[in-house]
Every structure is written in C-alpha cells, then in structure tokens.
Amino acid sequence: MTGDKLLQIEGLTKAYPGVVANDGVGFSVAPGEVHALLGENGAGKSTLVKMIYGLVKPDAGTMRLMGKPYTPAEPRAARASGVAMVFQHFSLFEALNVAENVALGMENPPPMGDLAKRIREISNAYGLPLDPERLVGDLSAGERQRVEIIRCLLQDPKLLIMDEPTSVLTPQEVGILFHTLRKLSSEGTAILYISHKLEEIRSLCDGATILRGGKVVATCTPRDKTARELAEMMVGGEFKATDRAQRTLGHTIFEVKDLDLAPMSQFGPALKKVTLSLRAGEVLGVGGVAGNGQEELLATLSGERVSAPGTVLLHGQDISGLGPNDRRRLGLQGAPEERLGHAAVPAMSLTDNALLTGTVRRPLTNRGFLDMKAARLFAEEIIKNFDVRTPGPHVAARALSGGNLQKFVIGREVLQYPEVLIVNQPTWGVDAAAAASIRQALLDLASKGAAVIVISQDLDELMEIADRFCALNEGRLSAPRDTEGLTLDEIGLMLGGAHGMQEAAL
Amino acid sequence: MITLVKRPTPSRGWSYTTPLLAVLATMIVGGLMFAALGKDPAQAIRMIFWDPLFGPNAAYFRGQLLVKAGPLILIASGLAVGFRAGIWNIGAEGQYIIGAICGASVALAAYPAESHLLFPAMIVAGALGGWLWGMIPAVLKVVFNTSEILVSLMLVYVAQNLLAYAAFGPLKNPQGFGFPGSRNLQQYPSAHNPELFAGTGAHWGVLAALIAVIGAYILMHRHIAGFRIRVAGEAPRAARFAGVVPARLVMFCLGLSGALAGLAGLFEVSGPSGQITDGFNAGYGFTAIIVAFLGRLHPLGILLAGLLMALTYIGGDMAQMMLGLPGAAIQVFQGMLLFFLLGFDVLTNYRIRIGRARA
Ligand SMILES: Nc1ncnc2c1ncn2[C@@H]1O[C@H](COP(=O)(O)OP(=O)(O)OP(=O)(O)O)[C@@H](O)[C@H]1O
Ligand SMILES: [Mg+2]
Numbered sequence: 001m002t003g004d005k006l007l008q009i010e011g012l013t014k015a016y017p018g019v020v021a022n023d024g025v026g027f028s029v030a031p032g033e034v035h036a037l038l039g040e041n042g043a044g045k046s047t048l049v050k051m052i053y054g055l056v057k058p059d060a061g062t063m064r065l066m067g068k069p070y071t072p073a074e075p076r077a078a079r080a081s082g083v084a085m086v087f088q089h090f091s092l093f094e095a096l097n098v099a100e101n102v103a104l105g106m107e108n109p110p111p112m113g114d115l116a117k118r119i120r121e122i123s124n125a126y127g128l129p130l131d132p133e134r135l136v137g138d139l140s141a142g143e144r145q146r147v148e149i150i151r152c153l154l155q156d157p158k159l160l161i162m163d164e165p166t167s168v169l170t171p172q173e174v175g176i177l178f179h180t181l182r183k184l185s186s187e188g189t190a191i192l193y194i195s196h197k198l199e200e201i202r203s204l205c206d207g208a209t210i211l212r213g214g215k216v217v218a219t220c221t222p223r224d225k226t227a228r229e230l231a232e233m234m235v236g237g238e239f240k241a242t243d244r245a246q247r248t249l250g251h252t253i254f255e256v257k258d259l260d261l262a263p264m265s266q267f268g269p270a271l272k273k274v275t276l277s278l279r280a281g282e283v284l285g286v287g288g289v290a291g292n293g294q295e296e297l298l299a300t301l302s303g304e305r306v307s308a309p310g311t312v313l314l315h316g317q318d319i320s321g322l323g324p325n326d327r328r329r330l331g332l333q334g335a336p337e338e339r340l341g342h343a344a345v346p347a348m349s350l351t352d353n354a355l356l357t358g359t360v361r362r363p364l365t366n367r368g369f370l371d372m373k374a375a376r377l378f379a380e381e382i383i384k385n386f387d388v389r390t391p392g393p394h395v396a397a398r399a400l401s402g403g404n405l406q407k408f409v410i411g412r413e414v415l416q417y418p419e420v421l422i423v424n425q426p427t428w429g430v431d432a433a434a435a436a437s438i439r440q441a442l443l444d445l446a447s448k449g450a451a452v453i454v455i456s457q458d459l460d461e462l463m464e465i466a467d468r469f470c471a472l473n474e475g476r477l478s479a480p481r482d483t484e485g486l487t488l489d490e491i492g493l494m495l496g497g498a499h500g501m502q503e504a505a506l
Numbered sequence: 507m508i509t510l511v512k513r514p515t516p517s518r519g520w521s522y523t524t525p526l527l528a529v530l531a532t533m534i535v536g537g538l539m540f541a542a543l544g545k546d547p548a549q550a551i552r553m554i555f556w557d558p559l560f561g562p563n564a565a566y567f568r569g570q571l572l573v574k575a576g577p578l579i580l581i582a583s584g585l586a587v588g589f590r591a592g593i594w595n596i597g598a599e600g601q602y603i604i605g606a607i608c609g610a611s612v613a614l615a616a617y618p619a620e621s622h623l624l625f626p627a628m629i630v631a632g633a634l635g636g637w638l639w640g641m642i643p644a645v646l647k648v649v650f651n652t653s654e655i656l657v658s659l660m661l662v663y664v665a666q667n668l669l670a671y672a673a674f675g676p677l678k679n680p681q682g683f684g685f686p687g688s689r690n691l692q693q694y695p696s697a698h699n700p701e702l703f704a705g706t707g708a709h710w711g712v713l714a715a716l717i718a719v720i721g722a723y724i725l726m727h728r729h730i731a732g733f734r735i736r737v738a739g740e741a742p743r744a745a746r747f748a749g750v751v752p753a754r755l756v757m758f759c760l761g762l763s764g765a766l767a768g769l770a771g772l773f774e775v776s777g778p779s780g781q782i783t784d785g786f787n788a789g790y791g792f793t794a795i796i797v798a799f800l801g802r803l804h805p806l807g808i809l810l811a812g813l814l815m816a817l818t819y820i821g822g823d824m825a826q827m828m829l830g831l832p833g834a835a836i837q838v839f840q841g842m843l844l845f846f847l848l849g850f851d852v853l854t855n856y857r858i859r860i861g862r863a864r865a
Contacts, residue, residue, distance in 0.1 A: 323749050325748075338743075342747060370730060
C-alpha cells in the first residue's frame with residue numbers, strides 16, 4: 001500500500017431545489033482503505049456516491065482518481081475508470097438466471113459458458129458461492145446481493161462503492177460479506193461504505209467521513225469511538241435511547257387463526273398455518289429473513305389480500321374478507337416495507353401521499369370530495385412530528401432521502417392512532433437517531449393501548465421494543481416467546497437455521 | 507455532447523409548453539411535406555388552421571367545428587380517465603359504432619310513433635351499447651387476464667362488420683329503393699338530435715361533451731375516486747394498498763369510456779349523420795386517442811385539443827378539396843401531432859444538458 005491517495009475529492013457541491021445535498025464536500029480514500037460515509041438521513045451520502053459513480057453531475061468541485069482529474073459523465077465512464085457500485089435496491093431480473101443477469105450489466109459480455117466459469121471462479125475465490133445457472137427469483141436477498149457484488153468484481157474495480165449493503169442481510173450474511181470485503185481490501189481495492197449500523201462500521205472500516213446537512217463535520221477512525229459517540233457526531237448533540245415505559249396489557253383484540261395463503265408471486269413463499277394473538281398494549285416482534293413470507297403476512301393482515309373466512313379477527317369480528325379501507329375503518333393499519341411504489345407513490349407530493357391511506361380515519365374528504373387543505377395540514381403534521389427533512393409537503397415522495405420517506409410513511413400510520421398497527425421493516429435505511437424515534441413512536445402508540453406487530457430483520461430492534469418474539473421462516477410462524485430472558489441462541493433455534501448461509505471455507 | 511438528466515419532479519412549465527411546441531413542429535414538418543408534394547406550404551397551413559375560422563367561408567365552417575369537436579371531446583374525456591389509470595381502451599371506435607346502432611335501433615323500432623320519451627330512451631340505449639362493448643375487454647381482462655389493448659382494438663373490426671350487416675340488413679330503410687342504409691333520423695322529429703342554436707353546430711352531443719369535461723375534471727381532480735385512479739396509474743401496488751380493487755377499476759374505466767363513446771355515436775347518428783350507413787364511422791374513436799394525449803389527459807386540455815383536432819379535420823378537408831392534397835397526407839399531418847407531442851414530452855421528464863459537466 002502506498003501513501004498515495006486513490007480518490008481525492010475537494011469542494012464537491014450539489015444543490016437540489018430547496019436543499020443543498022452536498023456543500024463543499026472533501027475527503028480522500030487510500031488504496032485498500034475501507035472508508036465509511038456516515039450521516040443522518042438526508043445528510044447527502046447517496047448523492048455524494050452517485051456523483052463519484054457518474055450518476056449525478058456535481059455543480060462544483062473536483063475529483064481526482066489516482067492523481068488524475070476524474071469527471072465521469074455517466075456510470076459507464078466510471079466503470080471504465082475502475083469504479084464500481086452496489087446499490088441499495090437490487091436491479092436484477094427474477095426470471096433470468098445469475099449468469100444472464102451478470103451479462104446484462106456488462107458492456108461486452110463474453111460467451112455464456114466462459115462467463116459462467118468466471119462467475120464460479122470469482123465467487124469461490126471471494127467466499128461468495130453462487131451457482132450461475134440458478135434463477136435469481138429463487139435466491140435470498142443475501143444471494144441476490146452476491147450477484148450484484150460479483151458483477152462488480154468481474155470488472156476488477158479499484159474502488160467499490162456500497163450504499164447500505166447490509167440493511168437487507170441476516171447477521172450470517174453480513175459476516176460473509178465482511179469476509180469478502182476484507183479480502184478485497186487486502187488486495188488493494190478501496191471500499192467506500194455507507195451504513196447506518198454503527199457497530200458494523202466500527203468492525204469493518206479504517207476511516208470515516210461524517211456528513212451533516214451536506215457538509216463534512218468530522219473525520220475519525222471508527223474503531224477509536226463508541227457507537228454512541230459516532231451517533232452523537234452525526235446528529236451533533238445528545239443521543240436519546242428509547243424509553244420502554246411500563247405498559248399494562250389489555251385483553252386480546254387481534255387474532256390470526258390457521259392462516260394459509262398461496263404464494264403472491266411465482267417466486268414468493270406461501271403462508272402456512274400462521275396463528276397469533278395480540279393484546280391491547282402489546283408489541284409482538286416477528287423476526288426472520290425477509291422473503292420468508294414477511295411481505296405476504298403484511299399484505300394479508302392489512303387487507304391487500306383476503307384470506308379464508310375466520311382466519312383474521314379484530315375484536316372477535318371476522319375481517320378476513322375485508323379490504324384495506326374497511327380494516328382501516330375498524331382500526332387496523334399497516335405499513336409495507338417497500339416505500340417507493342407501495343407505501344408511497346414516488347411521483348406524487350407528500351400531501352397526496354398523506355391522502356393515500358389517511359382518508360378513512362382522518363377527515364380529509366367531504367362526502368368523497370378531497371379537502372386538499374386538510375390533507376396538506378396532515379402532511380405538515382407528519383413532517384413536523386416525525387422530523388421528516390424536506391422543504392415541504394409539496395415535494396414529490398421520490399425526492400426524499402430513503403430514511404426520510406420511511407419516517408413519513410410510519411408517521412402517517414401512527415398519527416392515525418390505529419388500534420392495531422402492523423409494520424414491516426420500520427427502520428430499514430433509517431439513521432440511528434431517527435430509528436430510535438420511530439421505535440419510540442411505536443412504543444408510545446402501544447402504551448396508549450394499541451397492539452403493534454413489528455416485522456423486522458433486525459433482532460436488536462425486536463429485543464428492544466417487543467414484549468413477545470416469534471420467527472417467520474419459509475411461511476411458518478413459530479410459537480411466540482417472551483422476549484425477556486430470551487437468549488440469542490434460543491432465537492437462533494427459533495429462526496430454524498436460515499438457509500444457505502454457511503460461510504464458505506477459504 | 508447532449509445528455510438527458512431525469513427531473514426529480516416532472517416540469518409543470520414544460521408539460522404545458524410541449525403541446526404548443528408539438529403544434530408548431532407539426533406545422534413546420536407538415537409544411538415541408540406539403541412542399542414535397544408540390545403544394546404551397548404556407549397556403550396549405552393557412553387553409554388548415556386559419557381559413558375555417560376566419561377565411562371567406564368561415565361562417566359555414568365554424569359551425570362544423572363544434573360538430574366535429576363534440577364527439578372527439580366526449581370520447582377523449584372517457585378515454586383519458588382510463589389512460590390515467592393505465593387501462594388502455596383503444597377500441598372507442600367500436601364502442602362508438604355499437605352505441606350508434608343501439609340508439610338508432612330504438613328509434614327505428616318505434617318509428618313512426620312520436621313521443622318525448624323516445625330521445626331519452628335512445629340516449630340510454632346508446633350509452634348502454636357502448637358500455638357493453640367496453641365491458642367485453644374488461645371482463646376478459648379480469649377473468650382471463652387478456653390484454654384490453656388487443657381485445658378492444660379487435661372488437662372495432664367486429665363492430666364494423668356488425669355495422670355493415672345492420673346497414674344492409676335489419677336496419678335498412680324499407681322505403682330506400684334498395685339502397686343500403688337506414689331511414690334518416692333527421693326526418694323523424696322525436697328521434698332527431700337538432701342543432702340547438704342555429705349556426706353554431708351545437709347539438710345535444712356538444713352539450714354532453716361539455717358536461718363530460720366538467721364531470722371528468724371533478725372526478726379526477728376533486729374526488730377521492732379520481733385520486734385513486736391516478737394512484738393506480740402511477741403505482742399499482744400503492745393503489746391496492748390504498749384500497750383499489752384492480753378488477754373493479756378495469757370495469758369502471760372501460761365501462762365509462764365505452765359508455766361515453768357510445769353516447770358520441772348516438773348523438774352523431776341522430777344528428778349530423780342522420781342514418782346508419784356502411785361507412786358511418788369516421789375515425790373519431792381513434793382520433794380521440796390523439797386528443798386525449800394532446801390534452802395531457804387533463805379535461806380542460808382535452809377541450810382545447812378536441813377543438814384543435816376538429817380544426818385540422820375541417821381544414822384538412824378543405825385543403826384536400828381546394829389544393830388537391832391527398833387524404834393520406836392530411837392523416838399523416840394529424841399523426842405527426844401525436845408523434846411530436848410524445849417526442850417533446852421528453853422535456854417534461856428530462857432536462858437536456860449540452861456539453862460536459864463543469865469539473
Ligand atoms: N433527486 C432529488 N431531487 C431533489 N432532492 C433530492 C434528490 N435526491 C436527494 N435529494 C435531497 O438531497 C438531500 C440528500 O439526500 P441523500 O439521498 O443523498 O441522503 P442520504 O444521506 O443518502 O440519506 P439516507 O440515509 O436517508 O439514504 C435530501 O434532503 C434529499 O431530500
Ligand atoms: Mg441514501
């Protein structure tokens with residue numbers, strides 16, 4: 001490793017209407033360094049790496065790659081210069097196999113046979129076993145990410161950018177990924193790493209640049225700081241942990257009995273004999289790897305899909321056949337994990353997105369006619385109470401940073417004061433401080449007497465807020481256990497050995 | 507180097523400007539085409555856009571404007587609701603024909619009885635006929651997941667054959683000396699859809715078009731049902747989450763656009779055209795698709811676009827007659843309008859950047 005910098009950035013600036021996403025950002029990365037970008041939601045991390053990858057053009061500032069001026073006009077140019085990027089959202093075709101998906105991302109794909117061989121070689125060399133013949137639709141989230149990473153590695157990058165790569169991975173998968181990243185870094189590949197999981201950053205990264213409001217506010221060596229100190233550097237103040245006030249549990253208000261459901265999509269899992277019950281004031285945590293029926297469970301409980309009579313009961317009333325709005329009327333609300341296109345309409349304003357689910361329990365319509373003023377006030381209320389960072393309710397949902405849109409979606413449901421709330425991955429992509437405030441909001445809702453189901457991959461999150469814990473694996477829900485006194489080993493047993501997670505021997 | 511940069515929010519300014527640009531580009535390229543055909547482009551363009559309104563015979567043509575614009579606007583208002591939801595009814599032409607056949611059948615069955623109830627009954631029959639013809643692709647889509655685009659389009663040809671059959675068979679005028687075609691409803695007072703204000707060309711269908719524009723505006727921009735329709739077009743999963751039942755949406759949109767197209771057919775057959783003939787349909791159902799997009803799928807835009815399209819129809823006819831332009835050239839000219847509109851639409855969603863970024 002030489003002392004020369006691989007990537008040097010100075011004065012990089014990018015403004016969007018109403019916000020300066022990056023304001024004179026400067027930092028540098030040495031070859032083989034694993035460098036973290038830290039910051040709250042909306043701090044400008046994604047914008048910064050998109051500029052490095054040629055997806056967004058800076059308004060001002062310079063970049064140098066290996067000492068030479070670097071101005072990528074588009075991702076292809078960035079790739080040609082040795083910069084590769086793995087996005088938070090996968091861009092894979094489920095109906096194609098691994099090799100075909102990899103070929104689609106290449107400029108001059110070699111013949112399929114050769115490519116399959118290269119994929120096998122590289123994936124084994126880096127401890128990411130992957131069968132090039134398998135259909136992507138059959139892969140777990142972790143395996144899909146391997147496809148994206150291998151796609152990058154085939155270009156032999158000098159700088160690998162990863163934007164929140166672990167938010168959809170299980171702990172085991174994270175372990176495998178880190179192993180690979182360390183190997184890459186020992187070979188001289190620099191890695192630019194964005195994550196809200198501070199413990200991960202501490203264990204993986206050599207250096208960190210901390211952004212706040214688009215500006216660099218600090219640089220540090222993450223190993224020398226505690227997670228709490230890192231969080232406080234990000235927010236620039238004290239960091240508040242969640243307060244799990246004593247709650248008294250009422251009687252059972254929500255029940256699911258022997259719920260069976262056929263798969264929603266060709267590659268989705270079926271739900272099998274799911275049974276659970278929930279008391280007023282209770283928080284039930286549902287753990288497990290996403291893709292094991294989480295989406296299906298949310299869709300069936302929220303009413304997007306109907307189920308056989310007698311399988312879903314609210315206050316003893318059979319609601320299995322009711323649609324989402326009828327269930328909202330009765331006090332049951334849901335928040336799906338996919339924000340863009342499911343929980344929110346990307347091209348519509350936040351006011352319109354407030355109307356999306358808010359018209360049943362909030363007076364936002366008058367005999368069916370929209371009251372846009374009331375809707376705007378509701379959107380403003382959400383923005384204020386949930387600290388959504390945005391210029392105002394007229395902004396389109398897709399212009400919000402990932403975490404801020406998540407806060408808006410959760411806020412919209414919580415502020416309708418449901419009696420039963422079901423959320424899927426509520427803090428996915430949300431920064432530590434905002435995640436804590438979302439969890440607090442869920443706990444506050446429960447202490448007012450609502451029953452809350454939190455479906456999440458983040459076990460620490462579930463241990464922090466849930467009263468009882470159960471695991472969803474391949475469409476089956478385990479019997480719930482009290483979280484108090486539950487050990488990690490016991491949880492591992494409940495999760496029933498996530499499939500295909502063994503770390504490859506090197 | 508020219509690059510396209512996606513806008514985070516579609517530009518409002520451009521979405522209003524692009525229709526004007528498209529009209530301008532059509533004039534220029536259309537003019538070149540007319541020149542290539544050996545005609546004076548300036549004269550042709552003038553004849554298409556100016557003379558019908560302000561030329562020597564404008565008094566006659568101005569009345570024609572509403573006659574042509576009425577059905578276009580009525581049909582396009584219904585189509586736009588479906589297009590907003592991502593439901594593509596391409597077969598309004600067929601629904602228009604069936605509406606006309608059904609409405610005329612009611613009148614011809616009652617002939618020669620006079621009653622105030624006849625015309626309302628014909629309106630119901632016309633709307634019902636168009637609705638039914640629209641429900642065929644809807645039901646097939648809901649039950650068998652067929653493409654409404656293909657089914658509705660193919661049903662146009664079925665409708666055309668039914669029209670020919672009706673004109674030569676059951677609806678043929680028994681006193682028509684063997685000529686194909688029905689009795690002329692203009693000569694049957696109870697069934698006639700007359701000009702309401704002399705010289706304007708405004709008949710009941712024009713009034714219905716105006717009501718449709720207002721109704722569509724209220725539905726799409728003031729009511730929760732229209733809001734959900736817009737959501738369904740933008741993000742189908744979010745729409746389901748918001749409580750939209752896809753099957754019901756498909757039925758509603760195809761049914762509504764079918765009924766309005768059927769109404770347009772009924773007003774045409776009982777008014778300007780007067781009779782069911784083999785060649786009764788004049789392509790309004792297809793042109794209305796252009797009108798819907800030219801009007802940005804917005805009711806008020808459709809009102810303006812319908813008038814503009816009607817103008818090119820009338821002016822086109824005139825140019826055809828006076829300058830001897832081939833009819834196909836006029837159709838190409840009208841098609842260009844949609845082509846340029848879709849082309850310029852890029853500006854609504856993208857920003858054009860020339861040269862490399864400042865480094
Ligand atoms: N296309 C866009 N149009 C308008 N504003 C945008 C756009 N992209 C990002 N922004 C704004 O720029 C700021 C920085 O966003 P960015 O996505 O870089 O944040 P981030 O640090 O990645 O946040 P998160 O952790 O939530 O993903 C935010 O205020 C966001 O609203
Ligand atoms: Mg981001």
